[in-house]
Amino acid sequence: MELSEDELTAAIVRVLSGAGPEVIVGPGDDAAVLAAGGGELVLTADALIEGVHFDLGITSARDLGYKAIVVSVSDIAAMGASPHAALVTLALRADLGAAWVIELYGGMRQACDEHALWLVGGDLSRAGAIGISVTVTGEVAPGRAVTRAGATPGDLIAVTGALGASAAGLRVARSGRVRSDLDRTLLRAHVRPVARVGEGAVLTRHGATAMMDVSDGLAMDLGRLARASGAGARLRLVDVPVAGGATIADALGGGEDYELLVALPGLEALEAAAAELREAYGTPLTAVGEIVAGEGVTAVEPTGAERPLAPEGWDHFRA
């Protein structure tokens, strides 16, 4: 395919343009937002495809089900919304037994229980490879959804938690050797990611101007946030919180961390949000840069040297 995922998405968004006033946030953000009744309905959908997003050689049915739910819940969290219900369409290879399918749903059920949402329906079909598509609905107070598009120059950029653990955990899984507690921690980060639902609500309350989850690596996702906001960004590499056992390359290009990337209107908001996140959830919030006029992401090296940062994240169409 000659286009990147982002270019193809942009072309699709043009086909779909012209939505009515009910559509508060349309295609292209973490989730869509619609006026519904007295509130706002938040909607997101993601698919996990065997051989692209997972490999049964290194993932159990239960972990796979768990992760399939979390990936979409994370998009709801990134809007500052609360998850409400999940729907699953499942394409299954004929050689998988009923026990495998029940394990998969058991993992989904567990993720739904932990993130306080209902798994209410879906659809089953046969296929040559496993495909799991999960839609999650959420709720947000009118006007409170946080998109990728609201950041302005001068806003500070921060991330929750630490980055790169999922990519490092995938290396552990592929090696087939779990040799230490650190390996176990990294593996768990890969197979059992956490969606930052409570954190998203706190960041929204502290005035987040733009927010998204880090699903494709910080380099690519910060580029998306800056582009959606019509601005550029400076990223201080030395400040990027890299998970223990991971590398800065994992943090910038690995993906699947599901931490929140947020723009906040100043140091006071950032410090207040950080204090509340630490107290309420034990989750760090780390300032890593700022929104600037212009376009693209500029990396600031430890030496102070600056260079354009290539979007080395996970691109399904160029990988």
Next chain:
Amino acid sequence: MELSEDELTAAIVRVLSGAGPEVIVGPGDDAAVLAAGGGELVLTADALIEGVHFDLGITSARDLGYKAIVVSVSDIAAMGASPHAALVTLALRADLGAAWVIELYGGMRQACDEHALWLVGGDLSRAGAIGISVTVTGEVAPGRAVTRAGATPGDLIAVTGALGASAAGLRVARSGRVRSDLDRTLLRAHVRPVARVGEGAVLTRHGATAMMDVSDGLAMDLGRLARASGAGARLRLVDVPVAGGATIADALGGGEDYELLVALPGLEALEAAAAELREAYGTPLTAVGEIVAGEGVTAVEPTGAERPLAPEGWDHFRA
């Protein structure tokens, strides 16, 4: 796989049991219904998989996109609800160009425009075969959603439109020869099905006790409606409205007609609904049998002889 689709679905529903009071209709019906704000939110998801549900040798990208939306809108219609928004996750083969994808979305956009809903988001990935999963949300007034489970002995069973055209149209498509206007009509029924949204609302207003769309053939789907209602059904084969160019076998076992199968509380309701459907939409409503005590579907032959009707519909796991 050792279980049928219905048996596996039943096992999954058990894993997911224990939903809270917000969940008005859970897994196992055409769509789920949740309390949300002041109203009720209706949710459904369906997947179309290349090689299982469609074949690019006989389906254009535009027709495929159109149908992918209609399949899920039909589930919303079958609850007596109005569609609101659609989300699409798309798994694409790497050899498909951007032009093909834009055509596909063009067909989805057309179906959304015709059925008055917004296509608000989704997700793209690579895969070895094309998979399209569509979630549609809808709205219904509190307490007005019509499930499969409310029919009681004595209710009359009716279907909208005529059945079997889609299966006959698939034969035309596979033959590669469109030789007559009838062939063209059948082909169109297969590639451009219609979701009976307005009809579902009319049937609800006339007191429908149970309703579903006929996606897997009348034999299987009537069996599902009767089972969900804890009852049996008698089906008068001579009264089944078979589309011109189709056979009774197409109507009973073909599937993908997306007509509505409805139970109504008596002849007066049925005649009033039929009159309104004819006048408002030009859509026939045909009485084909009744709900009875017991279980299973009994076919009444033209001779008056009765026999149990096997569920010869489309079962993804036994086909």
